Amino acid sequence: MVIRILFLICVALSSYANARSYEDIIESGQITIAVYNDFQPYSFLKDGEPAGVDIDVGKHIAKALDVNVEWLWLNADENLEDDLRNAIWKGHIITRQKADVMLRVPYDRRFAYAIDGYGLPKNEMVVMFSPYQQENWALLRDHEKTNDIRTLAIFQYEKIAVELDSLPSFFLGATIGGRLRDKLVHVDSVFAGIDKLKAGDVAAVAGMKAQLQWGMGPLTERYDISADGLAAMSIKSWDIGMAVKQDYRELAYTIESIIEPMVKNGEMEKLYLQYGLSYDIPDYFRTE
Numbered sequence: 618m619v620i621r622i623l624f625l626i627c628v629a630l631s632s633y634a635n636a637r638s639y640e641d642i643i644e645s646g647q648i649t650i651a652v653y654n655d656f657q658p659y660s661f662l663k664d665g666e667p668a669g670v671d672i673d674v675g676k677h678i679a680k681a682l683d684v685n686v687e688w689l690w691l692n693a694d695e696n697l698e699d700d701l702r703n704a705i706w707k708g709h710i711i712t713r714q715k716a717d718v719m720l721r722v723p724y725d726r727r728f729a730y731a732i733d734g735y736g737l738p739k740n741e742m743v744v745m746f747s748p749y750q751q752e753n754w755a756l757l758r759d760h761e762k763t764n765d766i767r768t769l770a771i772f773q774y775e776k777i778a779v780e781l782d783s784l785p786s787f788f789l790g791a792t793i794g795g796r797l798r799d800k801l802v803h804v805d806s807v808f809a810g811i812d813k814l815k816a817g818d819v820a821a822v823a824g825m826k827a828q829l830q831w832g833m834g835p836l837t838e839r840y841d842i843s844a845d846g847l848a849a850m851s852i853k854s855w856d857i858g859m860a861v862k863q864d865y866r867e868l869a870y871t872i873e874s875i876i877e878p879m880v881k882n883g884e885m886e887k888l889y890l891q892y893g894l895s896y897d898i899p900d901y902f903r904t905e
Contacts, residue, residue, distance in 0.1 A: 637717055639868040643738035647685045650675040654690040656776035658809070658831035658892050659721060670827075672750065673888050674876075678718070681875040697723060706862050707741035716860065717874060724733035724858030724901065742863050742897040746817045747857040747873040748899035749880055750889070754785055755826035757811070757842050758831060762820035769793060770847040773812040776803045777822035778810030787852050808832045813839075827894050834893065856899040 630826050642648050652660035652671050664783040667688055673682040679686035691704050699718065714862040719749050722745055756777075763771045769789070773796050779786045781803040790798045804810045807824035811832040823827060836842070847853060859876075861869045879885040 622666040622700070624780075625838075639871055641867065642684060642717055643682065645684075645828035647687055648682060648870040649687045649689050649714075649716045650678070651691050653721060653836050654692050656693075656721070658688075658827060658894060660688075662726060667755070668890045670750075670889060670892055670894070673762070673891075675720060675780055677879070677888075678872055682871070685740050689714060691719070701743050701860055705860055707728065707836050714830055716867065717865075719860045722860040724856040724899065743860045744863055744866055745858055745860045745870050746869045747876045748901040749885055750857045750885050751845060751854050751897040751899045752857055753826045753854040753897060754823070754847055754850060754852075755829055755842050755844050756846060757814065757822045757824075757840060759814060759820050760815075760839055760841070767843075767845040772797045772800050772821065774800070776802050776818065777821045777823060778804050778813050778819045779823040780804060783897065784849075784850065786810075788847075789823060792849060812818055827889075830894050854897070854900075856901055858899075 619744070622710070635737060637645070652667075652669075652675065655661050656669070656671075658669055660667070660669040662668065667682075672688075675686055677687070679884070689704065690852060694700050697861075701722070703709060704716050704719045706715070707713075719801065725747055731894065762775050769792060773790070777789065777800060778788055779801055786801065786803065789801055802819050804812070804813065807822060807828040810819065810822035810824065813819045814833075826842060826844075833840065833842070844853065861872075876885075879888075880898060880902060886898075889896040
């Protein structure tokens with residue numbers, strides 16, 4: 618009897634943990650969506666409840682499918698391949714829980730179809746689809762300290778906060794012959810950098826534009842956010858999309874049919890504006 622009970626529990630957990638097809642999701646009345654944990658302004662807890670842009674996007678998907686939504690909170694691993702493995706095709710290392718779809722996946726065809734050293738597809742276990750936003754690197758400047766100088770040369774004399782081990786950190790440390798390196802103030806997050814800016818400890822903060830807008834709130838004339846000075850970065854902007862397990866393309870097609878009209882008719886932009894964020898349409902739609 619005990620063995621039978623354990624068997625039934627294992628079967629139930631296996632069913633709960635597995636990513637599922639479109640038909641299974643509709644039949645069960647529930648979709649599991651993976652979002653990054655504590656990643657403001659996209660997915661985080663506010664007063665104990667899920668909040669953020671990606672939470673609202675996920676709710677819109679669930680509503681259109683007429684199912685309930687459950688969140689799989691994902692802690693970022695060392696790289697995107699690890700995140701896709703943990704969220705979509707293999708599952709958590711302990712629980713093996715998987716999501717049906719993952720949000721905030723960089724949408725890049727070269728990455729999606731990349732080949733490894735053995736000539737095999739690196740990401741054959743997932744399908745990346747439905748870009749819904751373009752993200753950008755930017756600088757938040759204090760004009761009183763930078764004198765409205767738009768080049769990076771001013772940061773030979775003024776400090777700039779940047780998240781440790783981020784692309785802006787590597788770029789700013791190497792540009793102009795490394796002359797900005799001594800003025801970089803490394804912080805654990807963009808929001809910690811904004812705190813230093815408000816305290817007058819730095820003249821600027823480098824980071825993702827949406828996080829700078831969210832963390833700073835409405836700007837006074839003293840501050841502005843722009844990409845001025847960052848033109849030489851290897852990656853200045855990138856599209857953000859979604860991913861499902863390779864076997865479940867029907868689910869991807871269905872979600873794409875929900876998201877694409879939101880992007881084209883301005884509904885997605887309105888969602889971002891509700892969080893005080895500007896919205897940049899993905900390059901995917903600009904080339905149509």
